[in-house]
Amino acid sequence: MSRAYYVTTPIYYISGNPHIGHAYTTVVADVLARTARTMGPAFFLTGTDEHGQKVANAAAAAGKTPQAWCDELVPRWQSLFAAYHVAYDDFIRTTQPRHERVVQRVFERLRENGDVYLGTYQGWYCVFDETFWLESKLVEGKCPTCGREVQWLSENDWFFRLSKYAPRLLEHFRSNPEWVRPKSAYNEMLALLEEGLDDLSISRTSLEWGIPVPGGGGVIYVWFDALLNYISAIGWPDDPRFRTYWPASVQLIGKEIARFHTIVWPAVLWAIGEEAPHLVFAHGWITTETGQKMGKSLGNAADPFALADRFGADSIRYFLLREAPFGSDFSYSEEKIAQRHNSDLGNDLGNLVHRTLSMIERYRNGIVPLPGDGPALLRRFGDLPQRVRDASLDLRFRDGLEAVWEMVTTLNRSIEERKPWALYKEGRERELDALLYELCEGLRLLAILLHPVMPERMEELWRRLGIRERRVDDDWTLSLAESIAGGTQTSLGSPLFPRMDLTPES
Ligand code: MSP
Numbered sequence: 001m002s003r004a005y006y007v008t009t010p011i012y013y014i015s016g017n018p019h020i021g022h023a024y025t026t027v028v029a030d031v032l033a034r035t036a037r038t039m040g041p042a043f044f045l046t047g048t049d050e051h052g053q054k055v056a057n058a059a060a061a062a063g064k065t066p067q068a069w070c071d072e073l074v075p076r077w078q079s080l081f082a083a084y085h086v087a088y089d090d091f092i093r094t095t096q097p098r099h100e101r102v103v104q105r106v107f108e109r110l111r112e113n114g115d116v117y118l119g120t121y122q123g124w125y126c127v128f129d130e131t132f133w134l135e136s137k138l139v140e141g142k143c144p145t146c147g148r149e150v151q152w153l154s155e156n157d158w159f160f161r162l163s164k165y166a167p168r169l170l171e172h173f174r175s176n177p178e179w180v181r182p183k184s185a186y187n188e189m190l191a192l193l194e195e196g197l198d199d200l201s202i203s204r205t206s207l208e209w210g211i212p213v214p215g216g217g218g219v220i221y222v223w224f225d226a227l228l229n230y231i232s233a234i235g236w237p238d239d240p241r242f243r244t245y246w247p248a249s250v251q252l253i254g255k256e257i258a259r260f261h262t263i264v265w266p267a268v269l270w271a272i273g274e275e276a277p278h279l280v281f282a283h284g285w286i287t288t289e290t291g292q293k294m295g296k297s298l299g300n301a302a303d304p305f306a307l308a309d310r311f312g313a314d315s316i317r318y319f320l321l322r323e324a325p326f327g328s329d330f331s332y333s334e335e336k337i338a339q340r341h342n343s344d345l346g347n348d349l350g351n352l353v354h355r356t357l358s359m360i361e362r363y364r365n366g367i368v369p370l371p372g373d374g375p376a377l378l379r380r381f382g383d384l385p386q387r388v389r390d391a392s393l394d395l396r397f398r399d400g401l402e403a404v405w406e407m408v409t410t411l412n413r414s415i416e417e418r419k420p421w422a423l424y425k426e427g428r429e430r431e432l433d434a435l436l437y438e439l440c441e442g443l444r445l446l447a448i449l450l451h452p453v454m455p456e457r458m459e460e461l462w463r464r465l466g467i468r469e470r471r472v473d474d475d476w477t478l479s480l481a482e483s484i485a486g487g488t489q490t491s492l493g494s495p496l497f498p499r500m501d502l503t504p505e506s
Pocket residue numbers: 009010011012013021022024025049226227228229252253254255256257284285286287293294295
């Protein structure tokens with residue numbers, strides 16, 4: 001990775017409480033940012049999408065002004081991300097002046113260069129998805145994305161000349177087949193492009209809650225406003241941070257918003273003379289066991305705070321990345337989480353940690369022995385850090401975790417096969433030292449490699465290993481060139497991943 005790394009999540013509508021789906025995208029972005037930071041500068045942006053009809057309706061239903069409603073709810077999102085150990089670099093709110101200024105400036109710029117013109121919009125609008133629909137796209141008169149009722153709009157609106165960018169978009173898609181992933185999203189978006197594009201209405205006169213169109217004439221359409229967060233937060237156009245981080249390395253989104261991010265967004269960027277992001281990754285949905293998308297409006301959404309309390313946030317982070325290849329839908333249930341927690345984290349990893357540290361305590365007074373010259377278990381894992389890093393940055397998190405688990409399994413097996421308790425009894429001190437040393441060094445590597453996924457638990461492991469010279473998330477090149485020092489004082493502590501009971505009452 002030679003350049004500065006920039007990762008974004010969608011900004012979340014403040015129309016109710018956050019659910020596990022919102023935590024999902026943000027956790028994945030956090031894993032990417034943490035991985036990238038061990039190699040160089042990285043910036044991770046998330047935030048909230050506060051304008052539009054949907055938020056205005058939610059505020060009205062609660063009897064509040066939209067601004068008061070947003071101010072009240074934003075801390076819930078922020079505390080959700082804190083509860084999930086997410087370390088973003090910036091949290092943007094679309095009601096912040098720094099954002100509103102940029103949106104108005106982009107709008108004016110496009111109007112000056114003729115990419116925005118005044119026209120009449122007559123057609124349908126889905127408030128839930130904040131999307132305009134042509135009559136021909138409706139399915140049985142309803143929104144083709146969410147199936148909800150649509151409303152008829154007839155307004156004088158400003159339009160963005162999206163159709164003008166169709167040839168460039170086609171060319172961009174054809175010459176960069178990897179710029180939208182997974183392939184299913186790429187193919188779907190290419191098919192849409194091949195059907196042809198209409199211009200996009202980017203203002204609303206029937207709504208007050210939004211950024212005013214410069215010079216009057218309603219408010220700016222919420223999606224046009226929202227997309228610009230990715231560049232307003234880093235100071236488009238003049239801030240050096242913008243020049244450092246744009247174009248974004250990865251923009252993570254849920255698959256339902258791929259059209260805005262892979263068709264509208266690059267066209268807007270080109271219209272202001274900027275480049276499209278390197279990669280838009282449209283991930284799948286967390287579904288219920290019957291395959292329904294989880295969402296608050298369906299009343300089936302899992303409360304992410306309760307989940308983190310019950311299992312530990314790192315355990316949920318692990319589940320989200322390990323359960324399915326990133327990109328696919330996957331179903332969620334507490335039983336599935338408990339199973340992963342107990343088997344992968346409790347039995348495999350947790351036992352390895354606990355057994356190693358207890359043997360060090362019992363046989364060596366908690367002190368890491370000097371490295372021996374016995375059979376080098378870890379030698380065959382020399383390329384593991386590279387494999388894990390490559391897999392993560394390529395968004396193949398599950399592959400990376402599976403590779404790490406090969407090492408966990410090998411280390412556990414070595415304990416069973418070489419029976420340190422027998423070595424101790426038989427007084428085979430050098431062999432015992434060599435094995436214990438390797439196990440400690442293995443734990444050090446595991447803490448480093450798993451830190452992006454389970455930062456809190458791996459920091460705890462690092463503390464127990466007693467390493468003070470370096471942080472667990474330091475520059476990987478430095479950390480990987482070292483090994484744990486003989487003489488380090490470890491501490492045992494309680495199990496890192498206590499077993500979860502599967503009975504529903506627990
Ligand atoms: N505000 C827009 C995005 C504007 S970005 C310029 C929006 N917000 S949202 O709150 O409805 O959803 C945002 C994102 O939450 C989705 O794209 C997705 O990343 C995530 N998820 C919401 N529900 C989800 C699941 N059930 N499963 C996985 N991710 C989910 O759309």
